Amino acid sequence: MSRIIHIAAALLIGPDGKTLLVRKRNTQAFMQPGGKIEPGEQPVNALARELHEELGVRIDTAAAVYLGAFSAPAANEPGFEVRCELFRVQVEGAVEAAAEIEEAVWVDRHSHAYLELAPLTRDHILPLYTAG
Numbered sequence: 049m050s051r052i053i054h055i056a057a058a059l060l061i062g063p064d065g066k067t068l069l070v071r072k073r074n075t076q077a078f079m080q081p082g083g084k085i086e087p088g089e090q091p092v093n094a095l096a097r098e099l100h101e102e103l104g105v106r107i108d109t110a111a112a113v114y115l116g117a118f119s120a121p122a123a124n125e126p127g128f129e130v131r132c133e134l135f136r137v138q139v140e141g142a143v144e145a146a147a148e149i150e151e152a153v154w155v156d157r158h159s160h161a162y163l164e165l166a167p168l169t170r171d172h173i174l175p176l177y178t179a180g
């Protein structure tokens with residue numbers, strides 16, 4: 049059995065430059081919006097589907113900027129690694145978290161210090177955001 053979870057995720061940037069992290073229901077760590085890529089699905093299409101399901105956000109896939117592939121221990125599945133295709137996505141309107149999202153927070157370069165973060169977000173994605 050594969051011990052790798054393939055996901056597509058967003059570095060989602062709001063109008064004020066903050067970025068959105070989500071905490072899924074019955075989990076502890078904040079992470080990137082996104083989710084698993086289904087068989088045969090293009091990563092950017094998986095991202096668009098997940099952002100719509102989770103946050104009611106419709107994105108223009110042509111405007112999503114591919115930032116690369118990043119890996120880390122999975123936050124919620126012991127012994128698994130998450131492999132993420134990451135896209136930078138700019139959103140203008142409000143986001144509306146679906147029931148599967150327990151909490152969604154906008155953070156800036158300084159305001160995430162006290163959040164419990166998934167390893168991928170903590171070690172790869174927020175450093176990228178902070179440097180950018």
Ligand SMILES: Nc1nc2c([nH]c(=O)n2[C@@H]2O[C@H](COP(=O)(O)OP(=O)(O)OP(=O)(O)O)[C@@H](O)[C@H]2O)c(=O)[nH]1
Pocket residue numbers: 053055057072079080081082083084085121122123124125130166167168169
């Ligand atoms: N979406 C997302 N998942 C992550 C991140 N970091 C990380 O370790 N993961 C792991 O990857 C798994 C992806 O599952 P998911 O629950 O987001 O995906 P999904 O909506 O397609 O799942 P489902 O259809 O099985 O409910 C999470 O359970 C989590 O353990 C991240 O930044 N974003």
